[in-house]
Amino acid sequence: MKLKNSKSVQVPGFKAGGIACGIKKNGTKDLTLIVSDTPAACAGVFTLNEVRAPSVVLSEKMVKSGKPIRAVVVNSGNANACTGKAGADNCHTVLKETSLQLGVRDEEVLMASTGVIGVPLPVEKITRGIPHLARHVSASRWSYAAEGILTTDLVAKMKSVEFTCAGKKIVIGGIAKGSGMIAPNMATMLGFLATNARVSAKVLQEALEIAVGDTFNRITVDGECSTNDMVLLMANGKAGNDEIKPGSKAFQEFLEALTVVCRDLAFMIVKDGEGATRFVTIQVRGAKSRNDAEVLGKRVANSMLVKTALFGADPNWGRIMGALGDAGVAIKPEKVDIAFNGMTIVQDGSPLEDISLAKLRKKMKCREVEITIDLNLGKAQCPTYTCDLSYDYVRINAEYTT
Amino acid sequence: MKLKNSKSVQVPGFKAGGIACGIKKNGTKDLTLIVSDTPAACAGVFTLNEVRAPSVVLSEKMVKSGKPIRAVVVNSGNANACTGKAGADNCHTVLKETSLQLGVRDEEVLMASTGVIGVPLPVEKITRGIPHLARHVSASRWSYAAEGILTTDLVAKMKSVEFTCAGKKIVIGGIAKGSGMIAPNMATMLGFLATNARVSAKVLQEALEIAVGDTFNRITVDGECSTNDMVLLMANGKAGNDEIKPGSKAFQEFLEALTVVCRDLAFMIVKDGEGATRFVTIQVRGAKSRNDAEVLGKRVANSMLVKTALFGADPNWGRIMGALGDAGVAIKPEKVDIAFNGMTIVQDGSPLEDISLAKLRKKMKCREVEITIDLNLGKAQCPTYTCDLSYDYVRINAEYTT
Numbered sequence: 001m002k003l004k005n006s007k008s009v010q011v012p013g014f015k016a017g018g019i020a021c022g023i024k025k026n027g028t029k030d031l032t033l034i035v036s037d038t039p040a041a042c043a044g045v046f047t048l049n050e051v052r053a054p055s056v057v058l059s060e061k062m063v064k065s066g067k068p069i070r071a072v073v074v075n076s077g078n079a080n081a082c083t084g085k086a087g088a089d090n091c092h093t094v095l096k097e098t099s100l101q102l103g104v105r106d107e108e109v110l111m112a113s114t115g116v117i118g119v120p121l122p123v124e125k126i127t128r129g130i131p132h133l134a135r136h137v138s139a140s141r142w143s144y145a146a147e148g149i150l151t152t153d154l155v156a157k158m159k160s161v162e163f164t165c166a167g168k169k170i171v172i173g174g175i176a177k178g179s180g181m182i183a184p185n186m187a188t189m190l191g192f193l194a195t196n197a198r199v200s201a202k203v204l205q206e207a208l209e210i211a212v213g214d215t216f217n218r219i220t221v222d223g224e225c226s227t228n229d230m231v232l233l234m235a236n237g238k239a240g241n242d243e244i245k246p247g248s249k250a251f252q253e254f255l256e257a258l259t260v261v262c263r264d265l266a267f268m269i270v271k272d273g274e275g276a277t278r279f280v281t282i283q284v285r286g287a288k289s290r291n292d293a294e295v296l297g298k299r300v301a302n303s304m305l306v307k308t309a310l311f312g313a314d315p316n317w318g319r320i321m322g323a324l325g326d327a328g329v330a331i332k333p334e335k336v337d338i339a340f341n342g343m344t345i346v347q348d349g350s351p352l353e354d355i356s357l358a359k360l361r362k363k364m365k366c367r368e369v370e371i372t373i374d375l376n377l378g379k380a381q382c383p384t385y386t387c388d389l390s391y392d393y394v395r396i397n398a399e400y401t402t
Numbered sequence: 403m404k405l406k407n408s409k410s411v412q413v414p415g416f417k418a419g420g421i422a423c424g425i426k427k428n429g430t431k432d433l434t435l436i437v438s439d440t441p442a443a444c445a446g447v448f449t450l451n452e453v454r455a456p457s458v459v460l461s462e463k464m465v466k467s468g469k470p471i472r473a474v475v476v477n478s479g480n481a482n483a484c485t486g487k488a489g490a491d492n493c494h495t496v497l498k499e500t501s502l503q504l505g506v507r508d509e510e511v512l513m514a515s516t517g518v519i520g521v522p523l524p525v526e527k528i529t530r531g532i533p534h535l536a537r538h539v540s541a542s543r544w545s546y547a548a549e550g551i552l553t554t555d556l557v558a559k560m561k562s563v564e565f566t567c568a569g570k571k572i573v574i575g576g577i578a579k580g581s582g583m584i585a586p587n588m589a590t591m592l593g594f595l596a597t598n599a600r601v602s603a604k605v606l607q608e609a610l611e612i613a614v615g616d617t618f619n620r621i622t623v624d625g626e627c628s629t630n631d632m633v634l635l636m637a638n639g640k641a642g643n644d645e646i647k648p649g650s651k652a653f654q655e656f657l658e659a660l661t662v663v664c665r666d667l668a669f670m671i672v673k674d675g676e677g678a679t680r681f682v683t684i685q686v687r688g689a690k691s692r693n694d695a696e697v698l699g700k701r702v703a704n705s706m707l708v709k710t711a712l713f714g715a716d717p718n719w720g721r722i723m724g725a726l727g728d729a730g731v732a733i734k735p736e737k738v739d740i741a742f743n744g745m746t747i748v749q750d751g752s753p754l755e756d757i758s759l760a761k762l763r764k765k766m767k768c769r770e771v772e773i774t775i776d777l778n779l780g781k782a783q784c785p786t787y788t789c790d791l792s793y794d795y796v797r798i799n800a801e802y803t804t
Contacts, residue, residue: 116720117723318519319519321453
């Protein structure tokens, strides 16, 4: 399959936009709207945190109903989580105003929120902003939408792909935000994807869950799972393709394209992780099961000692061994091989003697580091993508206040 | 029971000492020896990490044999972990030299190591140092011993208590080290305790496990579990008391005194946690089970977002709610109450409106912070003791190299 990649987004039949409505004190964009010209099938994955914002509860309920939707409204700068009944009411108020301005039904609009937890949502600022925003969405303003969902992110995250499926041009595009509170647990950030493909909500959900499992769920910045995360995928059928059926070649192609979009957005989130200076791939191989490889990879990726060593460009494999041993998974330490950027440093659990630490350190000083851990116990493998832990993570999170 | 507390250690019938044998480049003490004049019953708890140093494997085997011991030799600056067969051989060499110099049997000496993982143990430096060290142990040199086991610790950690049990004066004293790689998992640091009480190895083990469960296992600095941790308790019977029997009043008193020593040493470890600026108690109450309270307390204590907020003196209860929801324990967010230093800020899952954030921030700026989390689901509770995450933790661990 030939995929055309792009870092900007434009999806036939979708309009998007973002404005500053006054939630963020610094005056940057904080309100985003994505609208489908026609009813779109919708799939979604949502945070597994026991503490969930009303936007998560409500949007999940609507996605589960299987009914088509028309729009998603997103605010940043306030998570509207742990805000009690008032929080739920405010969520409804925003949906009502959005549907009114768009001339659609209340239950055709989804909502997401991100930002500080436990502070009442400044609902008037949002409702005052919506009429203006609704008038200014356009096919070419996905970049505004991408800006409107950011919190501590430094860069907007966009991605789209284009491919031909049985003669029809299909586009999948989307935006995401991340930065802190990022750990793999279903969805662990906000992501909004759109496609002009014709595909039922059920099949869309199936594709989204597979794609997210291999991409967004494989990343971690700090092992923290948010109260507000969700990834939504809307499909409006404008491509005019035959409906994509599960198990078909079209489904495989669609899934492959969707996975590319999700993976690129996921990587952008890690690279823009709070304070991140390095993008790190932890590849666990030779495990007895994929689950073992996943648990071990996450344990290493979330180790504060491993993360600080990576910041210091220190090939500190001892900390990796310590983390592997502490993951609650049976391993054989004397069988473990570890390589940094393709250079084996540990074989059968012990360090190779002829390693040039100076050379290795130099290798570690690049923006991207790959750590390969071979357990030599089986054939399963799983990658985890993470970043290092720097002074800036501490600064950002010690100063980011309620 | 009347307990006499002391921050220095002297236990009848035990000698201790510490010297610099050249493992640490900065020339500070790195070799410790504790000797009992007569064979002593010994109890021990050891790291549950799957990756274990030969000193852990060997010492655990000897403790499990139930046979009396005469000495413990400890080196710092090198963990002798992940060092293959050579590491195990080096461990034996050190034990052999120590027993030779003390005129005791090989199997009467235990060993512990702490420091960098995966670097060959400079065994000659140690064996050259042992004869000198063996000649210079004395009843009054526990402070030297406390210094000899430190790594990134800033202060030596000592504690003893004295009490009268059926007319006999019993002393329990000990030393510990901690700093980084500290998380509750059986033992998670090094601790060496001695008592002149007469108590069998079996009963000693029972008392130690209870005491450690309530003290050392309740602390966490960074959620990392070491490959080398152990706590040993030796009893030489010099007090001449009737042997302490399980379930007796004497056992209760002994356990109480032992718990005081362990708790104080555990608190010293947290206060001296790498980069720590605050000592934080996380008290989880109203849980359905103690295990629930423990899991939730640890999840909050190990949250990088909670720890950085504590460093910033930020009463960021939203991050606490996020961590609680992500612990894998069923909670009812709408029932949770949270208080900082006795000041309730969250009731029924929502923030109280009349809180003075300025006042609260001031409260948070002290050296000791207590966070009380009431789940209002049951009657079980469990405390966790931790510290904040500061720039210095990153600095120490980005610069501490293999």
